[in-house]
Amino acid sequence: MTIIRDNIDAKVMADLIELGRVIEIFPGEKIHTGKVTQGQWLLPIKGRLRLSFGDEESQEILDSDINATFPVLELPTGDTVAPGYQLTALERGQVLILPLAAFSEIVQKTPEVFNIMVQDLITRLKEADEKNWVYRRKENLYARLLTEEKQNKHVELAGNHQKIRQYRKLISQLAPLRQPLYLVGEKGTGKELLAWLIHRDNDDNIRPFITVECGDMLDDELGERIFGGIGGFIQGLGLNRFGYLELAAGGTLILKDFDLLSPLVLIRLAAYMEDNLLDVRIMIISREPAEPSNWADLLNTDEFTRLLANSLMLPSLRDRMRDIPLLCSSLLRKLTKKHQYPLPTITKEAQEKLLNYKYTQSNVAELEEILERALVLADGGEINAEHIFTGVILENPGIALDVLQFPSVNRLIKNRIYPRIPQVAASCGLWIFILVASATQGGIVGTLVLGAVWSIGWPALLFSSALAGRFTCSICPFAGTADMVQKRFSFNRPVPRLLKQYDYIIMSLLFSLIFWVEEVSRIRESPPATGLLLLVITLGAVLAALYYPRHTWCRHICPLGGMVSVCSMVAPLELRSKAEICRHKCTTFDCYKGSKGVAGCPLFQHLSFVDNNVACKLCMNCVINCPHSSIMLNIRPPAREIWLTRHVNRGMAIFVLIFGAQLIPVLLYDKYQFIHNSIATFSIIFWAIVFGTGFAGWWAIRSLLTEEEAMPRIRLVLCLIPLVLAAHFAYQLQFLPMLPSLLLYLHHLMNGVVESQLVLISLLSFLRILVLSAGFIGTLICIGASRRALTATEKKYSVLTFAGAVSYLLTISILLFR
Ligand code: SF4
Ligand code: SF4
Incomplete structure (x- = not known):
């Protein structure tokens, strides 16, 4: 060798x-x-x-x-x-x-x-x-960095709540004592801030302030990360891995969620605190008050008794809602410094939105997150209600196939082929259509005009929305025309509060008005009247675009938009964002604000809060604007959002009820001669049913104060959508133009054996039974899925929804098949 x-x-x-x-x-x-x-x-x-x-x-x-x-x-x-x-x-x-x-x-x-x-x-x-020394120096620099970060993160303990005032005074008294402290309070109530202020007040700006998440140390049963590694390179020679205690020497060590530490670590900590060689002030933080009975066996030492004795309990934000204006000013001062914006004003409406929210997820930290987002969305301008997004962000709702991963779909969207080309074509077509309709009284052109609007357009709107969400809104000729006008001029006035608050109620009334006019004016038989209706809707969209920003018409007024929104909830297509990325990576929110010459979301949506199709008209602006490729265009199980959504407008539930109920007087009008012959009788029945249902819905949902309380009931009403939609489909089937052709074909096949009228009736009935059954099953699935998230009391309402669905199915079936 x-x-x-x-x-x-x-x-x-x-x-x-x-x-x-x-x-x-x-x-x-x-x-x-x-x-x-x-x-x-x-x-x-x-x-x-x-x-x-x-x-x-x-x-x-x-x-x-x-x-x-x-x-x-x-x-x-x-x-x-x-x-x-x-x-x-x-x-x-x-x-x-x-x-x-x-x-x-x-x-x-x-x-x-x-x-x-x-x-x-x-x-x-x-x-x-030597290496050990370098390692130690690195760690110390790191500790320093963490401390400096805290300096920028924490500012002041703002608020007028009695406890907050008391703690503000206590800071200077507690600071020099260097006693251990025990801080208790819900997530985000300011425990770490208070700890920092006590640390800082003792002229400890330069000493380490180390925060440790005990939840991250569940596998560290010996507490090596706190006390340093045992053994190490050469045993007994002090070349151990450094522990947080050593890093915090002379300063403060915060142990967050302290109750998650293993019993052995607690014992070691208690023993360490007997002489506290490194002069570390320990502050332990916990969300729940410690249960003395759980701790007594383990921590029966003077140190721990003292530790628990010095406890400060921070109130939740719900218990000090009056502090919100003060907190907003304090937080905005800090945030504007961070983002280098001027200090913004907050509109009254935005303040109300902030005051009406409960901050159950993380108290002041949640308020800060909401304000930071609002500040960036407002781009340094006034913060209004459109900039305030509250509530839970839904992450990973389940199975879905993102079609944006296919290059051809991506190209189609990124090149703006969709929706620009179909929308321009539709807008031009609309004006030609209005002109032709107004100039014709009947004949083949008139028949074509009426067929296109009432027999194809109307049912197609229902079908396409149920299949592809608000896809029709993205190529809508009314919005397209309004867009062209708005690009040249708009007053951009703030949207009136009443309009925002009661939008779906206004939409449901306008929609009912169209339904009523359709029956009493024989508009289905008159091309000029049909043209006039289209013109009125177009003018409405143009006026809204001239006066208000973005697509206010689509979002708050358009009755067709209301109907399409309802149908879109059952669609197997959804546009969503990856909540993780939006939350932790995004600082610009371009999906909302727009960029690269592409406008922001026309419906003022911040993507990570979009959890239903109502909030998205599939314009695809956000797909181009998002710098993090966070958007997904998912094929998903139909109607899934009905039982998952948390951000739907509560007026939507009233729209669903009215949309379903207004079919009943229309069917009565078709079936009973005495109603058919008297406009007054029909009108009384029609409006009584519309208003009666509307008020019942209002009473059931509006009477509840908070969104959280109302949401389970809203979801239960939304469960009726598949059935209501099926009822409308079943009604519209008789107007489909292909049905007579199909009938003729069948008649031909059977060689005239069966009467054509008979074939028509049986085919129609068969299709209606099929559609109604599918709708009813859909509603049952939605009720079943929604029940999983309901409390015992709320489950009672699901029985009511089921009863409502059965009665509605029976009523519509009797009227359709009679
Ligand atoms: S969708 Fe994109 S731009 Fe919008 S918040 Fe998420 S990451 Fe940001
Ligand atoms: S969420 Fe995206 S696709 Fe939907 S309306 Fe807003 S910008 Fe358009």
């Missing part, structure tokens, strides 16, 4: 080899106790070894040169080289393993080797010490 070591004589090395054994090592190979046992010495004689200690992320690397010697330590486990460090071969080589028994012989026979070994050990220790 060739001896490569140059600091040991070849003959001596040959002697040594006789005393031990040589093993071959290969690159990447780790040296385990299978090859080396406790108390042995390793001498690399060829190749290089890497000695590392610490965990994977913070490895200290000590590459050996060929002359190094590694002692293998006495270890309790015996199954690895040593806990905390390991030896890895960097290249192919050989290692001589000398057993403990050979050691005395080495001293006697080859004292020069012994000297080399000791010398080598000292060199290694020096090296390790």
Whole structure:
């Protein structure tokens, strides 16, 4: 064997080899106790070894040169080289393993080797010490960085609540005491802020302020991350991994969610606090008050009794809602500094929105998040209600296929082929259509006009929305015309509050008006009247665009938009964002504001809060604007959002009820001659049903004060959508133009055996039964899925919804099949 070591004589090395054994090592190979046992010495004689200690992320690397010697330590486990460090071969080589028994012989026979070994050990220790120092310095700098970050993060304890005033006074009294403190309060109530203010008040700006999330240390049963690693590089020589206590020396250590620490760590902490050698002020933070009975056995020490005695309980934001204006000013001062915006004003409506929200997720921290988002969305301008987004962000609702991952779909959208080209075509078509309709009274052109609007357009609107969401809104000729006008001029006045508050009620009344006019004016038979109706809707959209910003017409007024929105909730297509990315990566919110020459969301939506199709008209602006590719265009289980949505407008439920109910007077009008013959009778019945249903819905939902309380009931009403939609489909089937052709074809096939009228009736009835059954099953599925998230009391309402669905199905069936 060739001896490569140059600091040991070849003959001596040959002697040594006789005393031990040589093993071959290969690159990447780790040296385990299978090859080396406790108390042995390793001498690399060829190749290089890497000695590392610490965990994977913070490895200290000590590459050996060929002359190094590694002692293998006495270890309790015996199954690895040593806990905390390991030896890895960097290249192919050989290692001589000398057993403990050979050691005395080495001293006697080859004292020069012994000297080399000791010398080598000292060199290694020096090296390790230096590296240790660098490591320590790095950690200290890191601790400093964390402290500076806190300085910018925390500003003041704002508010007038009695406890907050009391704690503000206490800060200066508690600061110099350096006693441990116990801070209790819900998430985001300001426990860490209070801890920081106490730390800072003791002129501790420059001393470490370290916060530790105890939830991240569940696997650390011994508390090595707090107290430092045991063992370490060379046992007993202080070359341990540093613990947070050491990093916080002279300063403050915050242990967040302290109750999650293992019992052993708690005992070690209590023992440590007996003499507190490193002069660390410990503050423990917990969301729930500690249960003394749980702690008594473990923490029956004076220190812990003292720790629990010095407790401060921070109130939730719900308990100090009056502090919200003060908190807003304080937080906005801090946030404007961070984002370099001027201090904005907040409109009264926005303030009300902030005051009416309950902040159950994270109190003041949640308020701060909402304000920061609003500040960026308002782009330094006045913050209005449109900029305030509250509530839970839904993450990963379940199975879905994102079609934006297909390059062809992506190209179609990014090149603006969709929706621009179909929308321009539709807008031009609309005006030609209005002109032709007004100029014709009947004949083939008149029939074509009426057929296109009433027999194709109207049912197609229902079908396409149920299949592809508000896709028709994105190519809508009314909005397209309004867009063209708005691009040239708009007053951009704020949308009136009443309009925003009662939009779906206004929409349902306008929609009922169209339905009523349709029946009493025979508009279905008159091309000029049909043209006039289209013109009125177009003018409405244009006027709204001239006066108000973005698509106010689509969002708050358009009756067709209301109907399409209702249908879109059952569609198997949805546009959503990846909540994780929006929340943690995005700081610009371009989906809302717009960029790159593409307008922002026309419906004023911040994508991460969109959890239903009503809020999205599939214009695809956000797909182009989002800098993080966070948007997904999903194929999903139909109607899923009905039982998942948390952000739907509560007026939507009233629209659904009226939309369903108004079909009843229309069917009565068709079936009963005395109603058909009297406009007054029909009108009374029609409006009585519309208003009666509207008020009942209003009473059931509007009477509840908060969104959280109203949401389960709203969702239960939304469960009726599949059935209501099916009822409208079933009614519209009789107007489909292809039905007579189909009938003729069937008649031809049967060679006239069956009366054509009979075929028509049975085919129509069959389709109606099919559609109604599908709708009813859809409603049952929605009720079942919604029930999972309901409380016991709310479950009672689901029985009411079921009863309502059965009665509605029976009523519509009787009227349709009579
Ligand atoms: S969708 Fe894109 S732009 Fe909008 S919030 Fe999410 S990441 Fe930001
Ligand atoms: S969410 Fe996106 S696709 Fe939907 S309306 Fe807003 S910008 Fe258009």
